[in-house]
Amino acid sequence: MLRNTAVEEGLDSIPTHEPSPEAALIAKAEAGMVREEMEKLPTEFREVLLLREFEELSYADIAIVVGAPAGTVMSRLARARTRLMTALAARITEAPSGL
Amino acid sequence: MDCKEAVSLIGALIDGEISVTEEARVREHLAACQECAREEERQRSLSGAIRKVGALRAPESLRTSWIPPETSSEKILVPTRRLDLFWPVVAAACLAIGVLLGRLTLGRPGIENELVTSHIRSLLANHLIDVQSSDRHTVKPWFDGKVDFSATPYDLASAGFPLAGGRLDYVDGKPTPVFVYKRRLHIINLYVFHGAPPLSPTEARGYRVVPWRQGELTYAAISDVSAEDLEEFHRDFEKQR
Numbered sequence: 001m002l003r004n005t006a007v008e009e010g011l012d013s014i015p016t017h018e019p020s021p022e023a024a025l026i027a028k029a030e031a032g033m034v035r036e037e038m039e040k041l042p043t044e045f046r047e048v049l050l051l052r053e054f055e056e057l058s059y060a061d062i063a064i065v066v067g068a069p070a071g072t073v074m075s076r077l078a079r080a081r082t083r084l085m086t087a088l089a090a091r092i093t094e095a096p097s098g099l
Numbered sequence: 100m101d102c103k104e105a106v107s108l109i110g111a112l113i114d115g116e117i118s119v120t121e122e123a124r125v126r127e128h129l130a131a132c133q134e135c136a137r138e139e140e141r142q143r144s145l146s147g148a149i150r151k152v153g154a155l156r157a158p159e160s161l162r163t164s165w166i167p168p169e170t171s172s173e174k175i176l177v178p179t180r181r182l183d184l185f186w187p188v189v190a191a192a193c194l195a196i197g198v199l200l201g202r203l204t205l206g207r208p209g210i211e212n213e214l215v216t217s218h219i220r221s222l223l224a225n226h227l228i229d230v231q232s233s234d235r236h237t238v239k240p241w242f243d244g245k246v247d248f249s250a251t252p253y254d255l256a257s258a259g260f261p262l263a264g265g266r267l268d269y270v271d272g273k274p275t276p277v278f279v280y281k282r283r284l285h286i287i288n289l290y291v292f293h294g295a296p297p298l299s300p301t302e303a304r305g306y307r308v309v310p311w312r313q314g315e316l317t318y319a320a321i322s323d324v325s326a327e328d329l330e331e332f333h334r335d336f337e338k339q340r
Binding site: 022049 | 111116137140141142148150151152191194195212213216272
């Protein structure tokens with residue numbers, strides 16, 4: 001819990017646990033970069049991510065919108081996030097000055 | 100809980116789409132496993148970063164401009180040359196808007212599907228019962244302070260529906276008390292809502308949902324028992340008040 005609070009408050013506070021550098025970097029990732037990487041995601045991944053994070057729909061509602069079972073929504077979201085995270089991590093490490 | 104299971108549930112944890120019992124198990128694992136705790140941090144950061152993108156524009160303009168603009172990144176374009184992408188995106192956006200509007204008005208989509216999913220999860224994930232008792236005087240007080248309304252888990256053993264216990268679940272964005280009844284070897288989950296969530300009698304994936312209104316509360320019984328049995332359960336429960 002301590003660790004989460006530290007991350008959520010941003011990096012002004014120094015976490016008492018070992019900080020997770022990727023989490024901090026991702027938190028600071030430039031919106032334009034995040035958007036670009038979201039645009040590169042396959043449609044089926046992008047749509048669940050968009051419905052979840054922008055529209056804040058529940059899994060059940062996303063399931064209705066995309067016409068897939070809730071379990072599929074859950075796994076698709078997980079894969080979308082993993083892909084996006086990998087892509088962002090690659091961008092961030094290759095261009096640290098961009099932050 | 101092992102790392103594989105914990106990691107698979109982190110997304111649902113962040114999204115608030117996890118049962119109270121599962122959440123406790125995941126959190127227990129995260130407290131003990133630094134690697135998984137870091138994964139949770141990363142996912143929370145990612146979610147925050149995505150939401151920042153969403154906050155940049157009014158939602159409508161964002162939806163229509165979502166296709167990568169080919170000239171300017173700021174101008175909102177409707178790229179007619181990319182019809183193949185355009186219409187599916189428009190359709191998805193319309194659906195999303197429809198769902199959003201629907202949630203605000205009478206026609207908001209029912210929560211039957213969510214209930215069925217919750218019911219199935221309760222059977223699969225071994226979190227059927229948080230408080231195990233056939234005594235309603237044990238089950239009822241257990242919910243005190245957990246939800247802001249009170250409902251009575253009547254014992255219907257004499258009618259052939261013994262009370263097995265209760266649990267707290269999370270449905271329609273709210274902590275929801277669930278009373279667990281048995282019918283021979285079958286389970287009947289009775290979800291209790293304050294107010295009137297959008298619910299109608301449904302049959303889905305082999306389960307039946309029978310909702311009814313009683314005063315300020317809405318009940319929804321879900322089970323794989325026969326329609327007659329579930330109706331009988333409904334009548335017997337209603338008779339108790």
